[in-house]
Amino acid sequence: MHHSTTGEKALNHLNQIILFIIAATMLFPFLYIFSVSFSSVTDVLENDILLWPKEWVTxxxxxxxxxxxxxxxxxxxxxxxxxxxxxxxxxxxxxxxxxxxxxxxxxxxxxxxxxxxxxxxxxxxxxxxxxxxxxxxxxxxxxxxxxxxxxxxxxxxxxxxxxxxxxxxxxxxxxxxxxxxxxxxxxxxxxxxxxxxxxxxxxxxxxxxxxxxxxxxxxxxxxxxxxxxxxxxxxxxxxxxxxxxxxxxxxxxxxxxxxxxxxxxxxxxxxxxxxxxxxxxxxxxxxxxx
Incomplete structure (x- = not known):
């Protein structure tokens, strides 16, 4: 059985971090769209929205x-x-x-x-x-x-x-x-x-x-x-x-x-x-x- 060396483990962790950052970057626009679509007039006008609606409005x-x-x-x-x-x-x-x-x-x-x-x-x-x-x-x-x-x-x-x-x-x-x-x-x-x-x-x-x-x-x-x-x-x-x-x-x-x-x-x-x-x-x- 092949055992990963310290360098291989470090490289795997680095790859995981990079892939997580890429996935988060691609997911952020969808979260922002979702958040704005359910936000209130006040939050939209004040641009007080990031990843989650403060007040849910449909x-x-x-x-x-x-x-x-x-x-x-x-x-x-x-x-x-x-x-x-x-x-x-x-x-x-x-x-x-x-x-x-x-x-x-x-x-x-x-x-x-x-x-x-x-x-x-x-x-x-x-x-x-x-x-x-x-x-x-x-x-x-x-x-x-x-x-x-x-x-x-x-x-x-x-x-x-x-x-x-x-x-x-x-x-x-x-x-x-x-x-x-x-x-x-x-x-x-x-x-x-x-x-x-x-x-x-x-x-x-x-x-x-x-x-x-x-x-x-x-x-x-x-x-x-x-x-x-x-x-x-x-x-x-x-x-x-x-x-x-x-x-x-x-x-x-x-x-x-x-x-x-x-x-x-x-x-x-x-x-x-x-x-x-x-x-x-x-x-x-x-x-x-x-």
């Missing part, structure tokens, strides 16, 4: 959760995230699997995929394509233009290449076709990879606000991040939440902003624990075989 949450527009935008974001992630994984996995086979034009297609990693069309050409295809002011404008991430596609293809070829050959000998091999052998073995990339795609959809501003003209279709932008950056919480009749006395804009940030962040954070066991393994799988 006016900001009552104000936000009483807004139909906020709750509707939250449901819109959940819909876009779920449908978008399913589309992402479907398109990425099928194209990645197809590119593991010797098909006509395989090298040219791979070159085009790699080319998009270095160069993109830009905002205006992309907007023109979205408009020309009739996707403007629809939820699909936020999903289809980002249906496949070239980076994720390459990594997933490398993972598929790492799966032993003998499994597919044995299935072929038993009479299975490519679709059956993909759905009954490749995908079940790819759960860690699919979970990791699904999380990447889901977080991207959840945090995306610019596409909503660019492609959605109807405020009723705005996702939560666009509403959050109106509340925090534009500093128009009442206009963003839809009306002046939510409460007789409006809470301070600062508490509304922090409460909105917290409410918009919690749902996507809840997803992490369910995918954590697959996450670290899935990220590394694509590097097994070059």
């Amino acid at each position: 006016d900001a949450y009552t104000y936000i959760l009483g807004s139909d527009r906020f709750l509707h935008s939250l449901l819109v974001t959940v819909y876009i995230t779920l449908v978008g992630t399913i589309v992402n994984l479907l398109f990425t996995s099928t194209m990645a699997y197809a590119l593991t086979k010797r098909i006509p034009g395989q090298r040219a297609i791979l070159f085009l995929v790699l080319f998009t990693l270095l160069f993109s069309a830009g905002m205006i050409p992309t907007y023109m394509v979205v408009k020309a295809t009739g996707l403007l002011n629809t939820f699909w404008a936020l999903i289809l233009p980002v249906a496949i991430s070239p980076y994720n596609l390459i990594i997933m293809r490398q993972f598929f290449l790492s799966i032993p070829e003998e499994l597919s050959e044995a299935a072929l000998m038993d009479g299975a076709n490519d679709l059956q091999i993909f759905t009954k052998i490749i995908l079940p073995l790819s759960k860690p990879s699919l979970a990791a990339f699904g999380l990447f795609y889901a977080v991207g959809h959840w945090n995306n606000y610019f596409s909503g501003i660019l492609y959605l003209n109807d405020p009723a279709k705005w996702p939560i991040q666009v509403i959050l932008r109106q509340i925090v950056i534009v500093n128009e919480p009442n206009a963003a939440l839809g009306g002046h009749e939510l409460m007789e006395v409006l809470p301070p804009p600062e508490t509304v902003q922090m409460a909105a940030i917290l409410l918009a962040t919690i749902p996507i954070l809840i997803v992490y624990p369910f995918l954590q066991k697959h996450f670290a393994k899935g990220v590394m799988l694509g590097s097994v075989k070059g």
Whole structure:
């Protein structure tokens, strides 16, 4: 059994201290947001808040959760995230699997995929394509233009290449076709990879606000991040939440902003624990075989 030397123990303690400081630094903004969102008007105006509310007040949450527009935008974001992630994984996995086979034009297609990693069309050409295809002011404008991430596609293809070829050959000998091999052998073995990339795609959809501003003209279709932008950056919480009749006395804009940030962040954070066991393994799988 290996016994740690004094130097190794000191180094471990130093690493623990450094990691604790980093974790505390990352946790502090969340604690501050939480504290401000539950603080009273007096404490906010006097800036007498650090890590814990002196007086617990829920006016900001009552104000936000009483807004139909906020709750509707939250449901819109959940819909876009779920449908978008399913589309992402479907398109990425099928194209990645197809590119593991010797098909006509395989090298040219791979070159085009790699080319998009270095160069993109830009905002205006992309907007023109979205408009020309009739996707403007629809939820699909936020999903289809980002249906496949070239980076994720390459990594997933490398993972598929790492799966032993003998499994597919044995299935072929038993009479299975490519679709059956993909759905009954490749995908079940790819759960860690699919979970990791699904999380990447889901977080991207959840945090995306610019596409909503660019492609959605109807405020009723705005996702939560666009509403959050109106509340925090534009500093128009009442206009963003839809009306002046939510409460007789409006809470301070600062508490509304922090409460909105917290409410918009919690749902996507809840997803992490369910995918954590697959996450670290899935990220590394694509590097097994070059």
